[in-house]
Amino acid sequence: MQLIINGLVIGSIIAITAIGLSMIYKTLNFVNFAHGDFVAFAAYIAFFANTELGVHLAVAFLIAILATILLGVFMEGVVWRPMRRKKASRTALIIISIGFALVLRNTLLFIWGGSTRCYDIPVRRGFDLFGATITHNQVLVIIVAFILMFLLHYLLSRTMIGKAMRALSDNIDLARISGINVNQVILWTWVIGLGLAASGGVLYGLVTAIRPSMGWYLLLPMFAAIILGGIGNPYGTIVGGMVIGLSQELSTAVLPTEYKFAVSFVVMAVVLLIKPEGLFGGAK
Amino acid sequence: MTELLGTILPYITTILLFASIYAVFALGLNLEWGFTGLINFGHVAFFAIGAYTTVLLNISGCPLIISVIAGVALAGFFGFLLGIPTLRLREDYLAIVTIGFSEVLRSILLNEEWLTRGPFGVHGFDRPFHDVIPYQHYNTFLLILFVAILVLVYFALERLIQSPWGRVLKSIREDEAVPSALGKNVFSYKLQSLIIGSAIAGLAGAMLAFYITYINPCTFKPIETFHAWIIVILGGTASNKGTIVGAIILWAFFSGTKFIDRIVPVPFESHQMGAFRMIVVGLLLMLLMMYKPEGIFGTKEELALSD
Numbered sequence: 001m002q003l004i005i006n007g008l009v010i011g012s013i014i015a016i017t018a019i020g021l022s023m024i025y026k027t028l029n030f031v032n033f034a035h036g037d038f039v040a041f042a043a044y045i046a047f048f049a050n051t052e053l054g055v056h057l058a059v060a061f062l063i064a065i066l067a068t069i070l071l072g073v074f075m076e077g078v079v080w081r082p083m084r085r086k087k088a089s090r091t092a093l094i095i096i097s098i099g100f101a102l103v104l105r106n107t108l109l110f111i112w113g114g115s116t117r118c119y120d121i122p123v124r125r126g127f128d129l130f131g132a133t134i135t136h137n138q139v140l141v142i143i144v145a146f147i148l149m150f151l152l153h154y155l156l157s158r159t160m161i162g163k164a165m166r167a168l169s170d171n172i173d174l175a176r177i178s179g180i181n182v183n184q185v186i187l188w189t190w191v192i193g194l195g196l197a198a199s200g201g202v203l204y205g206l207v208t209a210i211r212p213s214m215g216w217y218l219l220l221p222m223f224a225a226i227i228l229g230g231i232g233n234p235y236g237t238i239v240g241g242m243v244i245g246l247s248q249e250l251s252t253a254v255l256p257t258e259y260k261f262a263v264s265f266v267v268m269a270v271v272l273l274i275k276p277e278g279l280f281g282g283a284k
Numbered sequence: 285m286t287e288l289l290g291t292i293l294p295y296i297t298t299i300l301l302f303a304s305i306y307a308v309f310a311l312g313l314n315l316e317w318g319f320t321g322l323i324n325f326g327h328v329a330f331f332a333i334g335a336y337t338t339v340l341l342n343i344s345g346c347p348l349i350i351s352v353i354a355g356v357a358l359a360g361f362f363g364f365l366l367g368i369p370t371l372r373l374r375e376d377y378l379a380i381v382t383i384g385f386s387e388v389l390r391s392i393l394l395n396e397e398w399l400t401r402g403p404f405g406v407h408g409f410d411r412p413f414h415d416v417i418p419y420q421h422y423n424t425f426l427l428i429l430f431v432a433i434l435v436l437v438y439f440a441l442e443r444l445i446q447s448p449w450g451r452v453l454k455s456i457r458e459d460e461a462v463p464s465a466l467g468k469n470v471f472s473y474k475l476q477s478l479i480i481g482s483a484i485a486g487l488a489g490a491m492l493a494f495y496i497t498y499i500n501p502c503t504f505k506p507i508e509t510f511h512a513w514i515i516v517i518l519g520g521t522a523s524n525k526g527t528i529v530g531a532i533i534l535w536a537f538f539s540g541t542k543f544i545d546r547i548v549p550v551p552f553e554s555h556q557m558g559a560f561r562m563i564v565v566g567l568l569l570m571l572l573m574m575y576k577p578e579g580i581f582g583t584k585e586e587l588a589l590s591d
Contacts, residue, residue: 030376031376031379031380033325033379033383079570079574082574083574088573090374090375090376091321092573092577094323094375094376094379095513095517095569095573096569096570096573096574098325098510098513098566098569099565099566099567099568099569099570100566100570101566102507102562102563102565102566102569103563103566103567103570104566105562106559106560106562106563106566107559107563109559109562110556110559110560217387220383220384220387223380223384227380256395258391258394258395259388259391261387261388261391262388262391262392264384265381265384265385265387265388268380268381268384269369272369272370272373272377272381273368273369276372276373
């Protein structure tokens with residue numbers, strides 16, 4: 001039971017962070033290897049605002065989201081848009097993104113060092129539920145994650161910009177000739193994708209220690225989640241994230257904890273071998 | 285003068301030893317990425333497999349040369365295993381799966397102490413001709429041996445890529461549809477390229493173990509993969525000569541930053557130096573891909589960079 005609760009908490013974090021990865025993958029047609037490091041960046045910004053500036057964690061949460069989005073928009077302006085104009089291939093974009101991942105992670109390491117950090121919040125005893133202990137932070141993570149998923153669903157299905165985003169990820173050329181401002185929608189994709197990633201990062205910092213490599217270790221589960229759920233399919237990604245989170249935690253019942261993320265790797269390899277388009281369809 | 289030479293020479297030997305190891309390591313990647321267009325972000329895994337297999341077999345009594353061959357073969361075999369689920373799909377999948385594999389392998393190396401001695405690492409294995417070469421000349425001997433291996437690998441690769449087989453690889457890099465329309469089994473060619481590239485990385489792993497005489501899981505962090513990438517891209521994608529020059533430049537730069545604080549005061553502490561080096565590697569990777577993707581020795585025609 002404890003493992004299931006832990007799995008749901010980690011699963012919802014993987015789900016909301018992976019949605020951004022999946023959306024950008026589908027819309028811009030490349031894998032952003034720096035996505036995990038954006039997650040870590042957000043956690044550090046929240047940590048900085050919370051401990052150094054002394055603001056409440058809820059405010060720090062908003063500051064972190066804003067800072068992450070600004071960084072993403074900046075990257076879109078100076079790197080991704082010029083590279084698209086040059087008609088750079090996917091492979092070039094992938095290599096640039098891993099270069100940026102190294103820069104971002106090591107900048108965090110450079111400024112804050114490699115030791116683990118945590119927010120300045122009171123530690124409260126968890127409460128019992130069916131023989132398992134749940135902490136307040138875990139409850140908070142699940143509630144916020146579900147609110148965000150609901151907001152995303154509303155955005156994608158009910159608003160103009162959400163529809164344009166879906167159209168773009170479906171077929172960028174068709175979207176362009178039907179009069180959609182492609183660059184603007186791509187910008188929105190970054191804003192929403194990285195906003196979700198940043199929220200996931202701050203939440204992740206609530207249930208685990210903050211360190212520069214936290215995003216890196218989240219990258220593999222995120223990939224597993226989007227491949228399982230079908231790339232570009234946000235609902236599939238949510239299910240995939242939950243499945244990966246649960247299977248990682250449940251694996252600790254039989255395997256040493258160190259092999260948690262080997263589980264994502266095995267799941268991913270099996271899905272690629274049997275049904276590479278994911279359980280719920282998606283990009284091939 | 286001779287005194288100055290006496291202090292500088294060991295540094296130069298060290299740089300060249302590392303450069304030759306990493307040149308072999310990166311030549312494997314150049315075959316995969318430069319000539320075939322495969323994105324392998326877990327190249328370090330094959331480096332580690334080669335090193336660990338060699339030393340573990342050797343300390344359990346296997347002759348050195350057979351241990352090395354086994355290390356090379358096993359690295360190639362793992363290349364085969366990873367290629368099967370990924371090489372039929374888009375190029376991103378190989379990148380994702382290999383990067384994952386290198387992390388999983390590292391946690392296996394850390395945790396399966398019965399096999400790998402975990403974080404304590406392995407030492408006390410033989411080095412080639414250790415009993416016949418006098419100790420004070422051993423590094424010089426190793427350098428000659430490593431350069432010989434490098435030259436051998438270089439010429440073997442040059443022959444391979446100029447053969448009809450190599451031309452098929454390049455055509456896959458340019459446009460997969462063409463060789464498959466000509467009846468070539470693209471998947472099989474990609475798989476062969478990955479196997480050979482991985483086996484070469486395994487050989488480099490054995491070389492590294494012989495030089496540093498002690499290996500542990502920390503020797504094989506993911507960052508080593510990106511050292512190979514920066515070497516290939518800096519030197520010039522699809523240029524084996526460029527890869528060798530890239531390796532020398534990278535190691536000269538590393539040794540330079542290690543000792544720079546003795547010459548000019550550096551405004552930050554030593555543990556920040558490592559992070560700083562990685563920031564430089566990352567930035568260099570980005571800037572090269574954005575502004576000079578062909579590197580020093582590459583040509584624009586040899587780049588698979590526009591769809």
